[in-house]
Amino acid sequence: MNWINFFFYVIVLNSLTGTVAYLLCKLLALVAKKYNAIRIIYPLYRLVLLFYIVPLGYIYIRCKVGFFYGSATIGDGFFGNLEIHLLIQLCLVTWIIGMIGICVVYYAGKWKKYRIMYRNNLPFRGDEYRAILRRFYPKKNWNRIRFCTNFTVDSPCVMGIFHHTIAFKTLNYSKEDIEIILMHESTHIVRKDNLGKKIAMVIVLINWFNPVLRFYLKDLDAWGDISCDIHVCSRFLGGHARKYFDLLWRFSQMEEQYSENLPAFVSKLNSEQSLGKRVEYMIRWQKAGKKTGVSVLLALTLVIGSSVTAFASSVQVASQQNNLYCKTRVQEVDVVDNDDLQEYVIPADQVDEEKWDNAIVYDDALLEPLSIQRNFDWKIPGNNFARSVGFIKKAGSTIVVSCYVYDDRYHHVGIRRPDGSMLYVNGMHQVTKTFNCETTGTYYVYVENMRSKQIRAAGYFIK
Incomplete structure (x- = not known):
């Protein structure tokens, strides 16, 4: 992430x-x-x-x-x-x-x-106190509970998150007082108040x-x-x-x-x-x-x-973030458009159809609806394609493709045209190219990995 x-x-x-x-x-x-x-x-x-x-x-x-x-x-x-x-x-x-x-x-x-x-806790056995706790909450395991005296606390309290200690200021309480204290502190333990x-x-x-x-x-x-x-x-x-x-x-x-003020992970009476x-x-x-x-x-x-x-706030944040992203990416086209990249054409009869059919298809219909721009972040297996789904373009229009290829070798970034031929440029790292659409029909944007290990290409194309 x-x-x-x-x-x-x-x-x-x-x-x-x-x-x-x-x-x-x-x-x-x-x-x-x-x-x-x-x-x-x-x-x-x-x-x-x-x-x-x-x-x-x-x-x-x-x-x-x-x-x-x-x-x-x-x-x-x-x-x-x-x-x-x-x-x-x-x-x-x-x-x-x-x-x-x-x-x-x-x-x-x-x-x-x-x-x-x-x-400052001074532990004592407290078997009779443990017996009282079992009477209050018989289903709870009280064997690991510790009992201590501590002169620095201002009232009885329970310390710890998973291994609890019940601390008393002194032990000169009556039996009735002891029971009420243990009622309170055992309730904190059972409800896991210290953990919260x-x-x-x-x-x-x-x-x-x-x-x-x-x-x-x-x-x-x-x-x-x-x-x-x-x-x-x-x-x-x-x-x-x-x-x-x-x-x-x-x-x-x-x-x-x-007396000390107890921190937030201690519950006191x-x-x-x-x-x-x-x-x-x-x-x-x-x-x-x-x-x-x-x-x-x-x-x-x-x-x-x-x-x-x-849900409402997440939609708004995503929308604003995406709008800002789109604006910055569109502005980049005018500055970084590498029209000097040489275009290469693979005729339709020379296209490896089996390899094309086995390409990883990223359905941009799952993206947020944008008027002209589609963002992508593709992971492309070795010697394979990653491509968009098809979209309709008119003759005389253009397709702008801009992406960053995370690899130190050249790879093919291009489009497939309605006649089945493929038009691409050889690019490394930042690749930006405007492709002309000579006929009306279905076009695809693709990136072809020219090496044996997986690469990543992230960017956008403007239809």
Whole structure:
């Protein structure tokens, strides 16, 4: 896949469609709050991750134009305009440097703090805690879970993505408090909340140029705790949340000034700043119940609305990119037309028809409809042809063929005329030629590989 397609269709377009999905999710979250469908909000925010990860726009373009035809590389390289090509390369270098810089300066610092905090973990066996976890989630394998104490954390938390550690600030909790803590942290583990946070953090790193993503990471973290509260109270406490929030309130009063802020890939029991919101949404959930119908409708709206946006934006980006490509390529004809190339004719009775019939045919009908120009990117096996499908030309008109042959030897670039004869030029690297059409009929554009190994020819022809 060409760097330009990678940058536009996978990075820029994913950032755009993901951001639209996030903004739509915030709108749907307002609707969910209005109808008290609180439980669906966190799944909606997690669903947004798909639109940042899956390159829907690129997949759509590839499926539309075909995986094996020249149009699948619309705009690649901008062969006719070196300035545009260099500008795209500059954008790519800036993106890579920015990504590395943010990773080293910002996230490396967070990771260092996390590792310092992690080294303060003091492990203990915790067999009785593991037995409590098995009672809560009997189908989950809890044998590899680790239990530790850590004086640097401000509340109990779960660390890790695949190998989890539950860290307690101290062990002087009552049995009832321990059970509530383990309810909360085991729910984070079962739902893989830390993995979702880590994926979101990587997306923020890759799309560092998109400031909206930082707000998304914050919302995902906040709603993860709210959703976990509701799940714990619903599954284990019969909907009664008073004991649960009494524990959170007591923990908030015990926070110390020197406690470290936990990074995005750690889920903790309590945050004093969010406690009021968590109580508010818990009360609203208790009054409203599940709201299954509203939840399903909101999820479908997010998926359909974001998918339509992804497809629409991909079409617009492809169209604009292709238009710019076509303009730069057409302008090149006036500058680089090599009319001094000698033309050669193969009479119809001397054409190797068997070889012609076995040529690789690239159907340009699969390309985006252009008025006069067809782009191609052909891979031509050794000692064989690659050709277009036939098209009608009138007598007195011309066919402009311009392509770059990726090889250091001469190859044949030409047309086949209605009478069966072949008109071609011998060219190497950049080959541009205007062929005259002497009769009305069906013409073909072709490139013949004159050596035994596969070559590539990319460019366009104007009918």
